[in-house]
Amino acid sequence: MNHLKIRFGKRLQKLRADYGITQEELANAVELTVESISNIERGVYGPKFDNLEKIAAALQLPVKELFEFDNET
């Protein structure tokens, strides 16, 4: 239905909020700009593979958690 990028972005936004950090703090941890984090959360683009790993590490989560969407098997 929705793109993966959109769903991933929303999922990231929620997990980051739950973790209690700002886009800027996540950006620093992942070594990206705030704008990039914003773009990723809005589904403008997905992160490249290396940054997927860094994002999961920053939030202290396994990568698969970032792809755990509602309504999915």
Place this chain on the structure above:
Amino acid sequence: MNHLKIRFGKRLQKLRADYGITQEELANAVELTVESISNIERGVYGPKFDNLEKIAAALQLPVKELFEFDNET
């Protein structure tokens, strides 16, 4: 310990084998070359976001399944 790319590649290789198709057949379904599938399975690089989605679709799996590794929480 191992890179995400390596673990992802191995996971993909297993899931593809379980699904019973060749690299070439997956490549056709995803609109990539066989060499690219080979590179991804060997962890040379990870797929871009759009192709992540296509790979999961081709194997009729949710994306998160591709990141379900052994020994992980």
Place this chain on the structure above:
DNA sequence: ATCCAACCCGAAGTTTAACTTCGTTAATAC
């Protein structure tokens, strides 16, 4: 009311990961 923090949202430019295209090698099976 205004300052500030956090974030949204384009547009235009840059970088480099992802991808392709060659070619070679090797194992298995028929």
Place this chain on the structure above:
DNA sequence: GTATTAACGAAGTTAAACTTCGGGTTGGAT
């Protein structure tokens, strides 16, 4: 011996990911 499947390198191309500007909005302090 020849298909099939896949590993593996190197060199070149493409476009997704990322940056850098800019301006705009919201909500909560002071």
